[in-house]
Amino acid sequence: MPSRKIRNTLALALLGLLLERPMHPYEMASTLRERYKDTSFKINPGSLYDTVEALAKHRWIEPVETVREGNRPERTVYAHTELGRQEFVAWLDELVREPVAEYPKFVAAVSYLGALGPERAADALEERARHLAERIEGADSALAETVGKGAPRLFMIEVEFVRHAWQAELDWARRTAAEIRSGSLPWPETF
Amino acid sequence: MPSRKIRNTLALALLGLLLERPMHPYEMASTLRERYKDTSFKINPGSLYDTVEALAKHRWIEPVETVREGNRPERTVYAHTELGRQEFVAWLDELVREPVAEYPKFVAAVSYLGALGPERAADALEERARHLAERIEGADSALAETVGKGAPRLFMIEVEFVRHAWQAELDWARRTAAEIRSGSLPWPETF
DNA sequence: GGTCGTATAGTCGGTTCCGACTAATAGGGA
DNA sequence: TCCCTATTAGTCGGAACCGACTATACGACC
Secondary structure, three states: OOOOOOOOHHHHHHHHHHOOOOEOHHHHHHHHHHOOHHHOOOOOHHHHHHHHHHHHHOOOEEEEEEEOOOOOOOEEEEEEOHHHHHHHHHHHHHHHHOOOOOOOHHHHHHHOHHHHOHHHHHHHHHHHHHHHHHHHHHHHHHHHHHHHOOOOHHHHHHHHHHHHHHHHHHHHHHHHHHHHHHOOOOOOOOO | OOOOOOOOHHHHHHHHHHOOOOEOHHHHHHHHHHOOHHHOOOOOHHHHHHHHHHHHHOOOEEEEEEEOOOOOOOEEEEEEOHHHHHHHHHHHHHHHHOOOOOOOHHHHHHHOHHHHOHHHHHHHHHHHHHHHHHHHHHHHHHHHHHHHOOOOHHHHHHHHHHHHHHHHHHHHHHHHHHHHHHOOOOOOOOO
């Protein structure tokens, strides 16, 4: 049993899937993609197998069988353990309750916005706003499609959240660009 | 000259500082902290020295002198290069213009909100909302203090953005908790 | 009946990131 | 003077992350 707890969100996704039924790694990845969860979790083949191994080492999941089809390499099917189920719920609860500091790239960039100069900064913010508007449209149509199929809203609740967050970012970008253009956000010579 | 470009935001922060004047690594970290930039950038001693080394390898910065005080180990002072200045501005521009996919922990958690069950989910969201309200207050007083000192708004513009984003998240958390409580967000048996 | 694209399934080597740990000095108080 | 704490400055090993690459099977098309 290794030292620190797993705090990698891909592990949360995989564990969540295994609560439904046993799967082999590749199947976990494709199931997540089917359900559009690849917008909430970064699924990279390398990380996938690393994470499965880490989960197994912590005994949150365990191999239940290795099947072989044709002469291809064996696929190991994993299932969750009781420990895994408990850790999943506790972790989830903690993630929702406690906001943790994260460091989005946009915040980093805005910290040095001064360096772009007023014209270029306003331009760039307006371009960002256009991109965000497109993404919001995309989210809306994904939501409409899923609801149209009769799936419960809860299945896409994270898309509703992300849409809301994008809208807020869009509003800020537009407002800030306008303030720069109007001069109500003054630009010091040094920054 | 190594293969891929540096895309670590701590590198952006360090490079931005060195545009002002040469510094040694520890000084960069403490200057960032003085300016409250440690809320926008994750400053970890390990990453700090790794990043400085990477920047030097890419020739975006270069050592200008090594000073020694007492019998302590030498401190290497770095300055930006012309290449570094150009890359900084181009990178900044790109970061503002193009939203990139990120994977916040809260989105991961919301994706599996169903697993908490309606009561616990609503509870957890309400608790998050309280935490967010506190952070917003903290941001407000930091902003008030800085403006009170006569510093230009642009110096804290990223705090304004983060405050706005937190407010949006707070609104969503409260609204969603209320929808769960009222039953207008139905909970399927399986999720 | 060859071959082309797509889906399946994963390996590997490197880069990045992290945080616990080390260690020296300065300043203040008992 | 001696000790305690804070500040300065950095090291190191391990964990996480990444993406290019490998390789097989299968159906469609010509």
